[in-house]
Amino acid sequence: MSQEHTKSKVAVIGGGAWGIALGTAAQNTGSDVLVYSRRPGHVDAHGLRVTSSIADATAHARLLVLAVPSEHVRGIAREIGGLIDGRHAIVHGVRGLVGDGSESDELVPISAVLREETPTRRIGALGGPVLTHELAAGAPSIIVVASRYPDVIHVVRDAFGAPSLRIYATDDLTGLEWASALTGILAVAVGFARGVGLGAGLVSAFVTRAVHEAARIGHAAGAEERTFFGLSGFGDLLAAIAEESRPEVRLGESVARGGSVDDAIAGAGQRIEAIELAPRVAAFAKKHHVSAPIFTTIAHGIFARRPAAELVQDLMLGPITGPA
Amino acid sequence: MKAPIFQFNEQREELVQSVVDRVVAEARDPMLLLNDAAYHEIRRLESSHDRDELGRWRRIARSIGGLDASGAVELLRETVSYHARDVAGNFDRRVYTLASRVAPAGLSVLLSPHVVLERSILEVLQGEGLADRIWTSGPIERIRRLAEIGTLVYVPTHLSNLDSPVFAYALLSSRLPPVTYGAGKNLFTNPVLSFFMRNLGAYRVDRRLKHELYKQVLKTYSCMLIERGFHSLFFPGGTRSRSGGVERKLKLGLAGTGLEAFVRTRLPKRPVGAGAVSRQVFFVPATINYMLTLEAETLIDDHLKEAGKARYIIEDDESTRIGRITSLARKLMQMEGSCAVRFSDPVDCFGNVVDDEGRSYDRRGRRVDASTFVESIADGEVVMDAARDVQYTRELGDVVIDAYLRDTIAMPTHVVATAAFARLRAHARSSDDLFALVRRRDEVVVPYRELIAEIQSTQARLLELEKAEKIVLAPAVRGATAEELLRDAERALNGYHTSPVLRSRDSGVALLDPKVLLYYQNRLAAHGLAWAGGTSR
Incomplete structure (x- = not known):
């Protein structure tokens, strides 16, 4: 007996390259996709329908996929919040953490902002070693969806799952969000390490220790450490290392070669969240008594333009903590 | 005052029957449930003196292997019936009227049963005024209004075995309708306490029973009560706070049936349970605060016993010693405001605040329809989804915890x-x-x-x-x-x-x-x- 599969409906909020890639992936599986962009004229839509009305987007689908830079999340979420209710799910693909706006401005994941600014509880995030251009081109890829609500994972699988897109799931939403954000910072460091000409052995050691450190920091934020050692952490970072064109990696390389951070940002042509995030993560680690020499070095070394040899020495001579 | 509990006894038989029907209908693997029940019961009873009960379970265990599918369902039905009848409570309007007419004094009877033995009930009830000592506060007007348009699920903090009678009297003195609640079976050993609890809507929870089938019966019983509009009381801390601290972690297990009831009464095709009404369900966190806690010494002792490892069900503490109860009652009587119940702002099943009309609002103060939270993302129909509701309930727990702090x-x-x-x-x-x-x-x-x-x-x-x-x-x-x-x-x-x-x-x-x-x-x-x-x- 054949049963007609009802088309999933998806609204993508954000018409940047990442939003379009996600929209394309969903459309390729047969989902009915509508993309919201504030400037539809500037969107390279790849055949997707684009609207400039956020209300049209939220009316189009109960599954909303948010793909905007982290600094815009709160504003957009508040706008969406007035248009949706408890039946909607919001899944974001934002690699970043933001301040909670309190006096201490504690770092919180994007899901916390969505929880605060919208009525829905069914919130999730996308991450893992998926690359924008590969996803857009329909190349075989793997993506991770995280949500504490199994029905959110289910609709994401329905809307995006295809032979060319394999979807892994976790209920450790906090873990995936922190891993995605911290990986961005580590990608800069990897670019930097390469730029100053560190050997492959040392870069590998550095990456391994850095992921452990990220896991400790994430744990302090309520994440499960093991999430960092899987696709959302290690996997994502390996993709960053392999990907020459990743903006964070290029930024790191450029700084290592003596370029200024500002020039490097201008060269990347987009905002790189890692720059602002690194010192805040280092401060978070300090506040929560987590040993984080690598993140601290990145925050106060690379971006502060200390000589590379000094930074390497700092890390090489620091106390050895934890098992190998 | 109107409340479905006043008609409880008329519904009792049918309610028990509906509980049995639902548990049996929804049992995926009757054989597994029976085996699990027999295993746990035999293990428990082997170290007790109840040889008859042990024999009964051994016979059941032996017979399970030889049963066919219909035989297993039959045995399941019998076993579920047995437990459902044991759980079901009673509500005697005469006892309630008696208790409410003499409200200011009633609590002291519950507190000091020996007095009843010495003097006539009425004499005692008219003589003392302990309920005057219970100071109630919070948005009582709103809660009263919500009790008319929806079903209330109270989720207070838990410090003492006196909590349920104290809370019951706080409701009474606030002119809020009575509630039904599950009380530990060990509390029913005190004849006077048992008399009141049994006739004021309490149902019996036997915490020694660990098998899944019993949990299903309890959950279903509680869920069906809420579906039928019975206001309910749960202590989501699970047990009395040992440390004396305000609960920071909750086991909303049974209280979670509030959400289940909310969903079930909204399903497009209503399953078993004809008497259900599609009403809102509101959770009301509350704190019960004492100048002195009856069982303080036993509780803190238990708390200090190696962290977590030696937690046990305290069968014998100050609440079984009549002298301690009277001495506490006397103390509380001497002090103004020695016991305070504070109701928090009521919320819907998802932790949204509600107004006097029961309308829900999100954190930004925007109206939101509570039903939409249980609609399927895919097609917008209300659906049962236990895994989803576990998460909703967990988030509700966070809201309750915050309320506890604010209203301590x-x-x-x-x-x-x-x-x-x-x-x-x-x-x-x-x-x-x-x-x-x-x-x-x-x-x-x-x-x-x-x-x-x-x-x-x-x-x-x-x-x-x-x-x-x-x-x-x-x-x-x-x-x-x-x-x-x-x-x-x-x-x-x-x-x-x-x-x-x-x-x-x-x-x-x-x-x-x-x-x-x-x-x-x-x-x-x-x-x-x-x-x-x-x-x-």
């Missing part, structure tokens, strides 16, 4: 214990851990002025917190001087607990029982006011 009422005993314990720590060795601290019985004498200064500073911090709406001060704390607070606390603590806790001497105030001080200071630990080293298990 700080009593003189808490404030003075906080200050005294802070001084104890200051006078102790810095290497002293929790256990070393509580062993310092009658070792530290704090100069009077020093203790007074500490009480003043605690009181000042409390006032600040209250201004930020993060705690509530009992009137006896807000307006009192530090000297008065110390006197009140000393008067309360000494003479009720088995040995004196604080004693003023010429050289200062002697801290005689650090353990009891720890217990009372723990109430303010989660607020950051008191030492937090003695609350985690």
Whole structure:
């Protein structure tokens, strides 16, 4: 007996390259996709329908996929919040953490902002070693969806799952969000390490220790450490290392070669969240008594333009903590 | 006052039958459930003296293997019926009327059963006025209104076995309809308490039974009561707070049936359970606060026993000792505001605040329809989804926890214990851990002025917190001087607990029982006011 599969409906909020890639992936599986962009004229839509009305987007689908830079999340979420209710799910693909706006401005994941600014509880995030251009081109890829609500994972699988897109799931939403954000910072460091000409052995050691450190920091934020050692952490970072064109990696390389951070940002042509995030993560680690020499070095070394040899020495001579 | 519980007895038989029907209909693997029940029961009964019951379960265990599918369903039905009948409560309007007419005194009967044996019930009921001592506060008008348009699920903090009668009387004196609740079977051993609980809507929860089938029966019974509009009471802490601290983690297990009931009465095709009404379900967090806790010493002892490992069901504590109950009752009678129940703002099943008409609002104050939370993302139909609801319930738990903190009422005993314990720590060795601290019985004498200064500073911090709406001060704390607070606390603590806790001497105030001080200071630990080293298990 054949049963007609009802088309999933998806609204993508954000018409940047990442939003379009996600929209394309969903459309390729047969989902009915509508993309919201504030400037539809500037969107390279790849055949997707684009609207400039956020209300049209939220009316189009109960599954909303948010793909905007982290600094815009709160504003957009508040706008969406007035248009949706408890039946909607919001899944974001934002690699970043933001301040909670309190006096201490504690770092919180994007899901916390969505929880605060919208009525829905069914919130999730996308991450893992998926690359924008590969996803857009329909190349075989793997993506991770995280949500504490199994029905959110289910609709994401329905809307995006295809032979060319394999979807892994976790209920450790906090873990995936922190891993995605911290990986961005580590990608800069990897670019930097390469730029100053560190050997492959040392870069590998550095990456391994850095992921452990990220896991400790994430744990302090309520994440499960093991999430960092899987696709959302290690996997994502390996993709960053392999990907020459990743903006964070290029930024790191450029700084290592003596370029200024500002020039490097201008060269990347987009905002790189890692720059602002690194010192805040280092401060978070300090506040929560987590040993984080690598993140601290990145925050106060690379971006502060200390000589590379000094930074390497700092890390090489620091106390050895934890098992190998 | 209208409330479905007044018609409980007429529905009882049919309710029990519906519970049985649903549990049997929804059992995926009857054989597995029966085996699990038999395994757990035989294991439990082997160490008890109930040979008949053990024999019964052994026979069941032997017969399971030879059953075919229909035979298994039949045996399942029998077993479920047996448990459902054991759980089901009763509501006797005459008992309720009696209790409400003499409301101000009724509690003292519950508190001091021996008095009943000596004098006639009425004489006692008319004579004393303990319920006057229960100070109730919070958005009572709104809750009263919501009780008319929806079903209320009260989820208060849990400190003492007196909580359910105290809460029942707080409802009564606030002119809120009575509730049904599950009470530990061990409480039914006290004949008078049992008489009242049984006839005022309590159902029996046997905490010794660990098998899945029994849990299903309990959950279904509770869920069906809420579906039928019975206002319910659960203690989501699961057990009395051992440390004396406000609960920071909740097991919303049975209270979660509030959400299940909400979903079930909205399903497009309604399953078993004809008497259900599609109403809103509102959760009302509340705190029950005592100047003195009946079982303080036993509870803190249990708390201090190796963290988490040795937790057991306390069968024998102060609440089974009549002398202790009367002595507490006498103490509470002497003190103004010695017991306070504070209701928090009611929320829907998803933790959204609700207004007087039961409409829900999100954190930004925008109206939101509660039903939409249980609609499927895919097609917008209301669906049952246990995994989804576990998560909703967990988030509701976070909202309840926040409400507990905000609506904790700080009593003189808490404030003075906080200050005294802070001084104890200051006078102790810095290497002293929790256990070393509580062993310092009658070792530290704090100069009077020093203790007074500490009480003043605690009181000042409390006032600040209250201004930020993060705690509530009992009137006896807000307006009192530090000297008065110390006197009140000393008067309360000494003479009720088995040995004196604080004693003023010429050289200062002697801290005689650090353990009891720890217990009372723990109430303010989660607020950051008191030492937090003695609350985690």
